Amino acid sequence: MARKYAVGLGQERGWSVYVHRDVHQALGRLLTGRSDGDRVSHVELRRRLSGTGLPMRHTAEVLAALDLLHDDRAPAARNWIERRTAELPDGSASDVRGWLLWLLDGDARSRPRSPGTLHSYFGNVRPIVERWAEHRSQLREITREDVTNVIAGLRGSQYTSVLTALRSLFLYGKKYKRVFTNPMRGIRVGRRPPGPVMPMTEDEIAHVQATAQTPAARLAVALAAVHAVRGEAIRTLQMDDLDFQENRVTLDGNVQPMASLTRAALRAWLDERHTRWPRTLNRHVLVSRQTALGTGPVSAHFLRHQLTKHGVSLDRVRADRVLGEALATGADPLHLAAIFDISETTAVRYAVLARQLLQDDALGNEQ
Known part of the structure; x- marks a missing residue:
């Protein structure tokens, strides 16, 4: 029964023939000689599969679905x-x-x-x-x-x-009397106004280029730098959102022309994706070793590991893109709100800053 369920689950999740084989072997190792309904403890599962190379997580998933797993781990x-x-x-x-x-x-x-x-x-x-x-x-x-x-x-x-x-x-x-007085008393937690956004420096740009070495990292940077896409929209981007024939991409519900940099980054990542997980049924563009065997998006930690861990802020790249557009198009807040799907307040803030920068540049040229 467990092996039959594993076959169906594996087909649904796009498991490779090797994962199917290893899960079946693990189930045999754990269930052989047990009476029907006799559950396997999680500690026993880890003890008996540790060092064998057999997949603990997928095996536990099958057992848990059939109520054959007793989770006796410490939380x-x-x-x-x-x-x-x-x-x-x-x-x-x-x-x-x-x-x-x-x-x-x-x-x-x-x-x-x-x-x-x-x-x-x-x-x-x-x-x-x-x-x-x-x-x-x-x-x-x-x-x-x-x-x-x-x-x-x-x-x-x-x-x-x-x-x-x-x-x-x-x-x-x-x-709980761990402190005598509360030093936070009187300090308001309300959000401060965001600090001024300035164009990225040449050193910052060089750092991003040097750090974003993997196809996944380069795709995330391209989407933020060209389309000012938020991290959440990058994580949830799906294969159905890509239209290479019409050269369009749907980002966070908005259809946009697929810029040449975006197209190149997508092609490079999709080649990598197909090479590593040719049988995955996950429809999200970005997949990881964990999500390739399921259907959900990569975690926020996945993006942080690719970029933030190495000092690259997607928010910084995205803000630079919005500011660059404001500088190039006469600081029109309605234009910024329309193409980047940002609030009117945020669009006005970028427009005001862009006008100030343009005025300072003009004064500098006059002098």
């Missing part, structure tokens, strides 16, 4: 908390661990938070805690000045994200 989120907080300086590790566990479990007046929220909050707080550890031995020693110093250069969504995480951390600290 993954708790393992992640223990692992990541152990990397922090001694003086703050205990406080941050307690905070993350509080977020995970909730309490009588707070609902539990998702693992994704924990990852986001910890990602914002960790570099700040490590910076504070250079001159503060414990979280309770942090002052309001320490907080204002670390947020001084933040703008836009980064400002909001960091303050939201810090407010949560010190709310926990005050509630």
